[in-house]
Amino acid sequence: MHLNNIHYEEKKATHLRRIWQTFIDNPLALVGLWAIACLILLTLLTPFIAPFSPEAQNSQAILMPPSWHEHGSVEYFFGTDDLGRDIFSRILHGVQLTFGMSLVIVFAALFIGFIIGAISGMMTGLKSSILGHLFDALLSIPSLLMAILVVAVIGPGLTNVFWAVGIAMVPQFIRAIHQAVHEELQKDYVTAAKLDGANSLQIFWYVIMPNVWDILIIQVTMAISAAILDIAALGFLKLGAQAPSPEWGAMMAQGLDNLLLAPWTITIPGVAILITVLSINLVGDGLRSALVPKRN
């Protein structure tokens, strides 16, 4: 390019800026990001927005269809369930349980998985292999079976979902981080840093980690969507959140008795789960296509 202005300095975008640019070039990913931002906002603001309490029952309005139906009423936007509870308020409160819970679980699992995975990845030989494969046995137990095992030991309930899904998730993080760190460790630029006299902590944090973050971010988005589906599945099977709870999967289980009479008590929580998971996957997909070309 010919520059007319001699004072003009060509600006080079930073690494992060370029990733962000690629990311927002994908409109679907941006939609997903907005949806997630709204969900996070909802998790914090639900008690102030929801028109009713999630347990408030109205015996005058039982199984009322959603407002767009001819028998519906705007007062109950998504209709009511068999106890006359407002589904809209319950969905809003469910954001906190299903989505908020998944975030908590994933970050707790990430914390533990990161520490173990990083240590085992930095080590070599038998020790590394033992630490890395120690949790492979847990990896082979499907998350739902792990949850069944946890429920058999400590009984059903929302707090136990935390342990069930969390225990199933930690080995995945350990494996992902272990592999990523191990792979980077073989590369020449790490050897160069070693020859420069960097100790292993410096190598890990300043040399290897900058190249592992993107894998970690992708893994986290995948884990969040898997966690939401697991929490909801457990609620649906009545092994997780229990009856009056507005957790989305549990709401569907409660609506199951009226499946034929009032299909919206099932459809609406289902759509809520679908939209949430879809927007997270859209962001994950966008991030992957923004980050991965850089690796090759």
Next chain:
Amino acid sequence: MWQYFFRRINLFLATSILLLLVLYIATGLFPVDKSFALSGIATPSTEQQLQINQTYQLQQSAFKQFIAYIQQRLSGDFGVSINSQQAVAGELTRVLPASLELAFVAGLIAIAFGVPLGVFAALTQNVFLQRLILAITLTGYSVPVFWLGLSLLLWFGVNLNWLPTSGQINLLYDIDSVTGVMLIDTLLSAKPYSFAAFQDAVLHLILPAVTLAVLPFTIVTRITRQALTNVMEQSYIRAAEARGLGTSKILFRHGLPNALVPVLKSIGLMLGTFASYGIVVEVIFSWPGVGNWLISGIYQRDYTVIQAGILSVSLLIISLSIFIEMLHTAINPVSRKELYASK
């Protein structure tokens, strides 16, 4: 190569023992008496109690108990079901084939539709179609399986009344269980209505199999598309084009075999999630398989059933995933090269 197989088999043994250890520890943590959780006999007579103590070495050290536990479980003794008071191993052999049938058919549907669609998505120049396929697969990947199952059940089973919604076969047909796989049993049986029963079994299979197939279908489609797009840019494809080979020959001889290698790998990685989904699908469609059996086991706190179910499904997954990994190495020269280089 042999050394590699040997290492894989070692890994399989180590993982299985760890799995048994996890189960053994969990059994000790169940909120009931240990001998009850191990054997399933609620109020044993003095003789039975002595017998249980003897088989599970309950008076001995924890290590000896664990060895006795492994011996019992691997010899096929899972105790009796707390609920039905029948041998758990017998129940397991009854429910396992039904689950395998469902999983196999679902996997078949996923591959039969996923691979061609993935190939089509990779080869088409139409951006709109590409986007559409991506959107469909992403939605299929995100949809909660229990909601999908219920919606299909409500729509095709109840509103349209096309397909039966629960069970493996209409109870009117009396089919003797030979293999436990209903599709084979109906054909094997010598009853006059065996073909009608077969048709009925197929109709019963459609809804659960399609519901279960959605997840592997989307993953297979995505991976096939990705892999084939990569492969088609390789220089050996251009070389094949330069030699004047036709498109279909290039695709089937040079493109697809290389593109299917990552698909195989992704199938191996997907097994755990697939099993979780299978359990939910079995519960929704009252499919008489392991998942349904396990879930009713947990509702009734049937501890012996829970152990047997988790052990059998997990062992199946471990062995299948290691088998797929070995297959992957055997057919993929590139990963063999890595193998030798790392030594």
